[in-house]
Amino acid sequence: MTRRIALTVLALVTVLLVLAVVPLGVLLTEREETSFRSAAEASARALASAAEENLSDHKPETEMLRVLADTQADGGCAAVYDATGQAIARTSCTTATGGSVPAMVTAVLAQPRTDVTRADGRLTVAAPIGDSEDAVGVAVLVRSADPLNDRIAVVWGWLAAIGVAGLLAGVLLSVRLARWVGSPLREVDEAAQRLGEGALEVRAPTGRGPQEVRRLAATFNTMAGRNEALVHGHRTVIADVSHQLRTPLAALRLRLDLLAADADEETATDLAGAQDEIARLSRLVDGLLAVARAESAVPRPVTVRVDQVVAERIAAWEPLASERGVALAGHCPDGLSAPLGAGDLEQVLDNLLANALDAVPGGGHVRVEGRAGRGAAKLRVVDDGPGMSVRARESAFRRFGNPEAGGTGLGLAIVHRLVTANGGTARLEDTDGGGLTVELDFLARAAPMTR
Incomplete structure (x- = not known):
């Protein structure tokens, strides 16, 4: 500009x-x-x-x-x-x-x-x-x-000198004007980029440039302040809810364990069912809190080695896959990387692998594929399980949107929030021959290295 x-x-x-x-x-x-x-x-x-x-x-x-x-x-x-x-x-x-x-x-x-x-x-x-x-x-x-x-040459010489002097004055004027207008806008742009990267405290200077640019900077600062207040407030609410819900659930589970220890067989059976429901409720609370954190978090991207994270998560889930008789494999080109929030890719892969291993019967296959495309990192989690209907795929990324989900129905919602918060996209496709394929695209962008 x-x-x-x-x-x-x-x-x-x-x-x-x-x-x-x-x-x-x-x-x-x-x-x-x-x-x-x-x-x-x-x-x-x-x-x-x-x-x-x-x-x-x-x-x-x-x-x-x-x-x-x-x-x-x-x-x-x-x-x-x-x-x-x-x-x-x-x-x-x-x-x-x-x-x-x-x-x-x-x-x-x-x-x-x-x-x-x-x-x-x-x-x-x-x-x-x-x-x-x-x-x-x-x-x-x-x-x-x-x-x-x-004499004519002298006249044109003087006019040329005047023209050059005027042109130099015009260059200085244009540069000064461009800097007067452009520098504050560039600072607002840089502040907006830092805000998008998670620096909620960033503000744009308001004392430079034309009145319209100053007004824009003041409006941006107002917006940034409100966003900071909303995010901090949301995080505070999440922390409070986490404490208020988990504490009584843990106390209730402890009491049921004590009662089951001295109860007769019939009562112990009923108490075991109650414990299962409490465990399910705990997982549901954990899932809701995870979704809320994903929605409220503003990731600060760092350069993440996608190939290394995929290899680590495959190794972590391999014992469970072997126990269930599912073949788990992964492949990524060496050096594949993407700018992502710290820990976000691990959480995304954990949710996708957990869903896939729950859905695929014994003898099935789950594989994670990575590749580079036009400066972006692309991941695919492919399984040959029962798959999902068109209706289920359309609503799977919403909270409790999948009516066919066997668990809490929050795993794909967490995945979607984390991927989109990092500027990427997530979509569900049918696997050739049956099953479900989750495709993730992480947009390439500059990622500052943080300590």
Whole structure:
């Protein structure tokens, strides 16, 4: 954004400079050319006036020769022609008598008027001597256009310097403006990224940039403060509920154990059923608390070696799989990694493997497959058990959403919360040949290394 603002302002300044400098340069060039031509015509008329005193009034040619000398001293060439087109006086240089000058003299004598031409880097002026209807001669003045070109070059040089100075000023202005607007926005963006990574205490600076950016930073800080309060409040509630529910359940289970020790066989059977229900209730409470923690937690991602975690969880669940007669295997390419919250992948795999081992009968297979795809880590937990119906798959990620669940119905809900909290996706598919496949995609993103 900063670059776009700077380039936009710089382009605008460049266009304004071009629209201002180029027309001004053209105007000044035309003015210099007009001034140079007018000066040459005035000098030619002055020469014609001095020559007229000699040709018409038969006065001495002293004044005419003085004007010729002054013209040569100014760097010009001049000549005076009589009515027959013969040069009667001229400067030492021959420019005013050669080239196209004779043709100009003939034209002016035939039709008395001042004729001006510019060619080969010279300006030639032919002015009639005498009356406008009956010329007695022609005064020709030739001047080099080099002084004019030098003045025009100086004009364009100054204009170019002004343009460059204006462009540099525009660059400084655009950079300052871009930083003034972009830096606070970048800080808000960085604060938002840190907030998303779990730094609930982060806030954006509010004292820099335009009013709209300051208002955005203040709004972000308000939102961040409320989120921090909600998350901390949620965590406090979870801790309180965990303590308040687990303590009486543990006390109740202890009392039932004491009663079962001294009870007769029939009463002991009833008490064993009650203990099973308490154990089920304990698992249900643990599952609800796990879901609540997954929903309220804001993971701080670190780089997790997915291949190592898969190998560890396979090794941890292998004894239970062997006991139930289920073949458990896993495969991940070496070095496969993903940015995840610490411990989240272990919890996800534990829930998926527990569900799979509960669903697959003896002789079945469960395998965990990992692969890399476009910078992301992909995991598949595949089993050949009874699978799930379409209706069950559609609601399996909701709390108690799976009507076919044999346990608490919270395992897949925990998996879904943990995966989505880390920016990934989870979906359920049928396994070819029967069974259920859980596919997990963890998006690739920068993960700061934490200690």
